[in-house]
Amino acid sequence: METRSRSERSADSRALILDAAVACLVSDGYAGASTLAVQARAGVSRGRLLHHFPSREELLVAATSHLAETMLTEAADRAVEVSASITDPVERVDRSVELIWATFFEPPFWVAMELWNAARTDEALRAALRPQERRLRAAIRAVGDRMWGPAITSSPRYPVVSELLFTSMRGVAIAYAFEDRPPATDPHVALWKSMARELL
Amino acid sequence: METRSRSERSADSRALILDAAVACLVSDGYAGASTLAVQARAGVSRGRLLHHFPSREELLVAATSHLAETMLTEAADRAVEVSASITDPVERVDRSVELIWATFFEPPFWVAMELWNAARTDEALRAALRPQERRLRAAIRAVGDRMWGPAITSSPRYPVVSELLFTSMRGVAIAYAFEDRPPATDPHVALWKSMARELL
């Protein structure tokens, strides 16, 4: 059966376009993610793109939402993996720090950066992003808790320390927008590990 | 004497244009800081702008450099002020945290964000920014040390704690690109203060 129902075709089109939009955001940034660029990368006609996403802004907001979902399920999988395989608490702290740090160098983080930055000077985009980001942040926190595991999250210091680690990582990660060293070798990693080991 | 020498006029023009460029970057972002927008805000002709800054990139890189200098001297002044007026160590820690946090909500930080973000997908800009950022980071560190004061910086934990604070602040500050609450009330402030008091 080669024929696809209307709703299937529609869903296919949207996914195709959204993936292309994400790719454009990652490789060319917010400004470079023009509707023309997305259209070309997705290999769709102008009419097809504009039919599903009437304006550029709707397209890009939908793209981040799409990406966030994809990314959260992946992160959750990794969290489960870690929580199942590592029992030694010290090693688990180290691995968690490394894994969380690594998530800052995958597409979702850079796409989020692009959108946050663009939102600063665009009230409409900011309003569209705010609720989405709040939900996402909560979901990320939950995945983080899973990754650390109950032995660690039960520590009274945990909320403060994890918050400090997370925000510090984000702060450091930004610098890699213009640095081209490999992030895994960042000197801060050792710092975070020792802090986590000491305080948890 | 109304006449101005050639070099004076030239310097005036450059300053005029650079200030306008900074204003554009702050209010409209990197993409919005077009040469036309800068030209209009500065109230100069196209020829005058292009004479001093042959390309948009040169203009914007020069603008950040210009801004960074202005900002560093101001920050240094504040550091001296604090170090002269506050002797109680605990109060000094609190004030330092507040002051450092406040610097993340002035134009230089957002301009830097714009440039970093743009640099991610623009190799030429990245290369132009790297050395400048390295110098700037060192200068910021020096000002920070002045602000904390010798009693605190001599602590063995100081390098680690100050780095953690600084990066964490940067990580939190980014969220204010799309949040519109007042940053001074951020719950992280209390967290940073207690951490600084405890560890230093």
Place this chain on the structure above:
DNA sequence: CAGCGAACGGTCAACCCTGACTGCCAGACC
């Protein structure tokens, strides 16, 4: 099975941006 409307394909006008280019004026230098 009629025909409505979702899902497109393709074109177009309006707009904006960049950097080149021509021409002019007035300090600076001989």
Place this chain on the structure above:
DNA sequence: GGTCTGGCAGTCAGGGTTGACCGTTCGCTG
């Protein structure tokens, strides 16, 4: 005083982007 050149005004071509618009196909429903 005469030239030279830095500083500048104003225009223009070329390229790119957005969203509107018209036309077509064909699932799906009455």
